Amino acid sequence: MAKRRGPRPGNTEEKKGWREQLVALRSIPPYLKLIWDTSPGMAGASIVLRLLQAALPTAILYVGKLIIDEVLRLIESGDGDTSYLWKVVALELLLALASDLLSRATTLIDGLLTDLISNRTSVDIMRHAATLDLYQFEDAEFYDKMERARRQTSGRGVLMAQLLAQFQSTITLVVLGVSVVAFNPWLILLLVVAVIPSFIQENYFNQQKYSLTRSWTPERRELDYLRYIGASDVTAKEVKIFGLADFITDRFDELSMKYYFKNRDLSIRRAGWGAFFSIIGSVTYYGAYVLIILQTVEGVITIGTLTFLAGAFRRMQQGLRSILSRFASIGENALYLQDLFDFFEIKPNIADRAAALPFPGTIQEGWVFENVSFRYPGAEKYAIENLSFTLPVGTKLALVGENGAGKTTLVKLLARLYEPTSGRILLDGRDLREYRLEELRDNVGVIFQDFFRYQLTVRENIAVGRIGYLDNETQIEESADKSLAAEVIAGLPGGYNQLLGKRFAGGQDLSGGQWQKIALARAYIRDAQLLILDEPTSALDARAEYEVFQRFTELISGKSAVLISHRFSTVRMADVILFLEFGKRLEMGSHEELMALGGRYAELFRLQARGYE
Numbered sequence: 316m317a318k319r320r321g322p323r324p325g326n327t328e329e330k331k332g333w334r335e336q337l338v339a340l341r342s343i344p345p346y347l348k349l350i351w352d353t354s355p356g357m358a359g360a361s362i363v364l365r366l367l368q369a370a371l372p373t374a375i376l377y378v379g380k381l382i383i384d385e386v387l388r389l390i391e392s393g394d395g396d397t398s399y400l401w402k403v404v405a406l407e408l409l410l411a412l413a414s415d416l417l418s419r420a421t422t423l424i425d426g427l428l429t430d431l432i433s434n435r436t437s438v439d440i441m442r443h444a445a446t447l448d449l450y451q452f453e454d455a456e457f458y459d460k461m462e463r464a465r466r467q468t469s470g471r472g473v474l475m476a477q478l479l480a481q482f483q484s485t486i487t488l489v490v491l492g493v494s495v496v497a498f499n500p501w502l503i504l505l506l507v508v509a510v511i512p513s514f515i516q517e518n519y520f521n522q523q524k525y526s527l528t529r530s531w532t533p534e535r536r537e538l539d540y541l542r543y544i545g546a547s548d549v550t551a552k553e554v555k556i557f558g559l560a561d562f563i564t565d566r567f568d569e570l571s572m573k574y575y576f577k578n579r580d581l582s583i584r585r586a587g588w589g590a591f592f593s594i595i596g597s598v599t600y601y602g603a604y605v606l607i608i609l610q611t612v613e614g615v616i617t618i619g620t621l622t623f624l625a626g627a628f629r630r631m632q633q634g635l636r637s638i639l640s641r642f643a644s645i646g647e648n649a650l651y652l653q654d655l656f657d658f659f660e661i662k663p664n665i666a667d668r669a670a671a672l673p674f675p676g677t678i679q680e681g682w683v684f685e686n687v688s689f690r691y692p693g694a695e696k697y698a699i700e701n702l703s704f705t706l707p708v709g710t711k712l713a714l715v716g717e718n719g720a721g722k723t724t725l726v727k728l729l730a731r732l733y734e735p736t737s738g739r740i741l742l743d744g745r746d747l748r749e750y751r752l753e754e755l756r757d758n759v760g761v762i763f764q765d766f767f768r769y770q771l772t773v774r775e776n777i778a779v780g781r782i783g784y785l786d787n788e789t790q791i792e793e794s795a796d797k798s799l800a801a802e803v804i805a806g807l808p809g810g811y812n813q814l815l816g817k818r819f820a821g822g823q824d825l826s827g828g829q830w831q832k833i834a835l836a837r838a839y840i841r842d843a844q845l846l847i848l849d850e851p852t853s854a855l856d857a858r859a860e861y862e863v864f865q866r867f868t869e870l871i872s873g874k875s876a877v878l879i880s881h882r883f884s885t886v887r888m889a890d891v892i893l894f895l896e897f898g899k900r901l902e903m904g905s906h907e908e909l910m911a912l913g914g915r916y917a918e919l920f921r922l923q924a925r926g927y928e
């Protein structure tokens with residue numbers, strides 16, 4: 316279980332300074348590669364379009380200057396030949412049209428490319444998550460990382476547009492800069508004075524925002540969880556019966572408002588400083604304007620040049636400002652991006668060893684537990700302790716023991732969802748860790764007590780046991796016959812194509828026992844060498860469970876199986892019974908042997924039997 320953390324506003328804020336931000340910029344090149352790999356055509360088109368666009372502002376301003384100077388010339392000279400004037404006006408019109416078209420095309424391509432990148436990243440995250448270990452999913456910090464990575468998929472498309480826009484603005488700025496310097500180099504100095512302080516302020520607040528967002532990841536996850544349990548088909552029943560709506564919404568409200576206030580304080584400070592620096596910006600602009608006006612009055616430059624320089628200065632000021640603030644926000648986004656790449660860096664611990672062995676086509680001997688102990692990561696107590704026993708191939712083993720005795724844990728070890736903390740599990744004399752993981756999982760079929768109820772069709776719900784059989788009707792129907800699910804399916808209006816669950820339109824829900832029969836069909840279709848039923852039959856009554864287990868052991872005769880049940884009437888049919896207590900082996904033997912032993916098994920068996928008399 317993921318640990319639930321209470322709100323801890325502010326106390327875990329990580330300060331991310333300049334250095335971290337620069338370090339985070341390292342994730343930009345792999346990100347650019349990701350963009351390029353996603354669609355070289357669109358990425359290339361976007362770059363070319365932006366290059367074309369970059370030169371346009373200067374060209375338009377310059378043509379504007381030519382128009383004004385020509386108009387003035389015509390007025391002053393009384394010359395009636397306006398052909399040059401109309402040519403430059405037409406040129407300006409063409410440039411304006413081109414600018415409009417180019418920017419629309421860029422927006423379109425960027426939007427499409429962003430969607431593709433977001434899809435691709437989502438798929439990559441899902442694929443990567445699937446390779447990770449079960450214990451990683453049971454760790455709150457892992458969830459936080461995954462959550463941060465997941466958020467990148469929707470939010471980080473912006474980064475691409477920012478990088479490309481940065482490229483374009485820089486070129487525009489250089490072109491404008493060169494032409495302004497040609498007229499008056501002092502203007503550039505004024506520009507820098509006006510913009511740099513505002514850049515520093517912008518950057519500071521971006522870091523603050525990132526720290527806040529990052530330190531609140533657990534709380535945001537909690538908010539998502541509360542939102543989910545507050546309004547979901549799975550919880551609606553309990554929320555109503557227990558009257559939990561206020562409890563959940565109040566908790567959501569409290570936590571979300573705490574975040575709101577933290578965020579609000581930051582936003583207000585940011586807006587305040589932002590306003591201050593934009594006043595500085597405006598004052599310097601007018602300073603520059605006065606400088607140019609004076610030059611014009613003195614006749615150093617023409618009126619056309621005045622409009623060109625005033626326009627160019629304003630554009631450069633805006634351009635430089637947006638380049639710098641974009642730089643800060645690229646730095647910030649790179650920090651987030653780092654989270655995404657960090658997530659991809661998480662490697663599973665349970666993986667194939669070098670030169671892993673193929674899983675035996677037919678298991679010869681079976682399994683041997685040699686002093687196996689296992690402790691869950693972070694847990695103090697051992698869930699399995701010093702356990703030794705043999706499970707010969709073809710044996711039906713039943714596991715019994717009180718809640719928390721370690722039955723499910725043992726099953727997870729057999730399926731190599733976890734590996735022993737110490738000791739070994741041998742299969743045909745070789746450590747389970749030596750076999751190829753994928754083949755091992757293919758050969759072990761487990762139906763857990765908390766098996767998942769997929770809100771998919773009946774057919775898909777059975778085929779998840781062996782997804783390659785999704786289109787194999789014979790296998791699906793045979794499995795349903797064996798698990799007695801066929802009777803349930805016959806009563807459904809859509810038969811095998813009936814959508815199950817209430818989440819989607821046309822879905823139909825099943826009773827607990829009916830779901831279990833469907834889930835059991837997964838064990839039959841899996842057709843693995845070792846089949847494990849971890850109490851997936853608890854919703855059936857004692858007789859039905861007995862029948863299901865008996866049918867199961869008959870139908871899979873010759874195969875190895877592990878059965879877990881709290882009902883001794885069911886358990887007795889197994890060849891061997893292993894009684895666990897606090898993760899240790901208490902008793903082991905056939906029903907008859909354990910009864911003859913007169914120990915805990917015999918005692919509990921009699922206790923349950925009396926209950927049925």
Ligand SMILES: Nc1ncnc2c1ncn2[C@@H]1O[C@H](COP(=O)(O)OP(=O)(O)OP(=O)(O)O)[C@@H](O)[C@H]1O
Pocket residue numbers: 316453691692694698716717718719720721722723724725
């Ligand atoms: N993911 C986990 N992380 C930490 N501890 C766990 C985890 N799963 C189980 N445990 C602990 O390990 C012990 C054994 O649990 P296990 O689920 O194997 O018991 P069980 O015999 O299957 O119980 P039940 O009959 O209730 O299904 C328990 O003390 C439990 O609290």
